[in-house]
Each structure stands twice: as structure tokens, then as C-alpha cells.
Amino acid sequence: MNVRTFARCASQAVLDAVYPPQCALCGTMGDPAYCSPCRDETEWLEPRVTTLIQPDPLTGFAAATRYAGRSAQAVTRLKYGRHTALAEPMAATIARLVAECRLDDVDWVVPVPIHWLRRCSRGFNQAELLASALPPARVRPELLRRVRWTRPQASLPADRRDGNLVGAFACTADLAGAHVLLVDDVLTSGATLRECATALRLRGARNVTAVVFSSGMR
Numbered sequence: 001m002n003v004r005t006f007a008r009c010a011s012q013a014v015l016d017a018v019y020p021p022q023c024a025l026c027g028t029m030g031d032p033a034y035c036s037p038c039r040d041e042t043e044w045l046e047p048r049v050t051t052l053i054q055p056d057p058l059t060g061f062a063a064a065t066r067y068a069g070r071s072a073q074a075v076t077r078l079k080y081g082r083h084t085a086l087a088e089p090m091a092a093t094i095a096r097l098v099a100e101c102r103l104d105d106v107d108w109v110v111p112v113p114i115h116w117l118r119r120c121s122r123g124f125n126q127a128e129l130l131a132s133a134l135p136p137a138r139v140r141p142e143l144l145r146r147v148r149w150t151r152p153q154a155s156l157p158a159d160r161r162d163g164n165l166v167g168a169f170a171c172t173a174d175l176a177g178a179h180v181l182l183v184d185d186v187l188t189s190g191a192t193l194r195e196c197a198t199a200l201r202l203r204g205a206r207n208v209t210a211v212v213f214s215s216g217m218r
């Protein structure tokens with residue numbers, strides 16, 4: 001063990017003594033942020049891309065888990081409870097899903113952006129955290145910007161969600177012929193991902209596939 005490795009291990013040991021690891025979901029002390037029993041309770045989905053038919057702006061989507069139980073709890077705790085220790089296991093899940101669905105040859109990975117005001121109050125964009133285990137050279141958050149403040153989708157009835165997001169996103173570069181992979185924490189109505197895909201296609205993206213940690217689609 002070299003000096004640097006020793007220093008890292010020692011500082012991790014100190015951190016673990018001060019802040020012992022704990023499952024962010026069930027609270028079990030000494031366990032990782034997404035512990036094994038919580039994983040067992042999670043409804044994992046078959047790793048596959050569901051293809052959508054044009055004129056849907058999304059080419060298809062893949063989801064790691066069903067939006068229920070521990071999965072829904074993880075999404076909520078990461079985003080609203082700021083349990084950022086969940087980001088690492090959730091990002092690893094996204095990376096595994098991308099590999100299993102053979103989506104690793106996309107041109108660009110774009111996390112769904114949040115408005116800068118929301119980013120300031122939350123301190124992070126959960127979609128960016130979830131893209132953090134994907135190849136850094138392909139992850140380009142700056143390609144898509146949230147240009148309009150919108151009410152949280154979850155606060156609106158289903159029939160008002162589509163209209164809420166019209167013109168909320170803008171693509172910042174020419175993407176002629178590119179295959180873009182959108183990353184987000186959760187897919188419910190799909191309105192957010194479709195609006196992002198529309199903005200990317202307006203700048204020439206040929207295919208836009210989405211990967212999410214959790215899906216509420218039936």
C-alpha cells in the first residue's frame with residue numbers, strides 16, 4: 001500500500017467512524033446506501049429498450065426499476081431528501097442498464113436539465129448524478145438547457161403535464177444525425193423526456209433514447 005492509498009483509506013476510516021455508513025432507505029447502520037435487503041425489495045425490470053413509434057420524439061426508453069416501493073423511495077430521497085449517498089449505487093445501476101441494452105455506442109449522453117434556480121436551491125441535478133458512471137467524454141449536460149421555469153410535473157394533474165413543459169428546453173448545439181441518450185431519475189407520463197427529445201430533434205438529433213432509474217409507465 002503506497003502513501004496516497006494509505007492516506008485515502010485512513011481518511012475513509014475516520015469518515016466512517018464519524019459518519020458510519022447507513023442505508024438511506026431502511027436506515028440500517030453499517031450497510032451501504034442502497035442495502036442488499038432494500039435491493040431485494042426493489043422491483044427490477046428486464047433490461048430492454050421499449051421502442052416507440054414515430055411521430056413520438058423519443059425513439060425508445062429503458063428503465064431499471066418499477067416506480068414503487070424502495071425504488072420510488074430512492075428517487076424521492078435522492079431528489080428531495082438530498083440523500084446523495086444514493087447517487088453512486090443508482091448511477092451504477094444506470095451504467096449497467098446502458099451496457100445491457102447496448103446503448104454504450106450513443107454519440108452523446110445528456111442528463112435532463114433542471115432550472116438553474118431549482119439547481120441552486122437543491123444544490124445538484126439528480127439526473128447529472130445518475131449519469132456520473134457513464135463515460136465522461138460522452139456526457140454533455142450543456143447540450144440541453146432549461147430555458148423556462150415550470151411547475152413541478154408531479155404537482156399537476158395528468159392532463160396539464162404536457163402543456164406545462166412546452167418550450168421549456170432548448171438545445172445549444174447542432175446535433176445533425178446524432179444518437180442522444182437522455183438520462184433521468186424517473187419516467188411518469190414521459191412528458192419531460194418527450195419535450196427534451198423534441199428540442200434535441202429540432203437541432204438534428206436522429207435518435208433520442210431515454211434511460212431512467214425508475215418507471216411509472218404501465
Ligand SMILES: [Zn+2]
Nearest residue numbers: 023026035038
Ligand atoms: Zn436498506
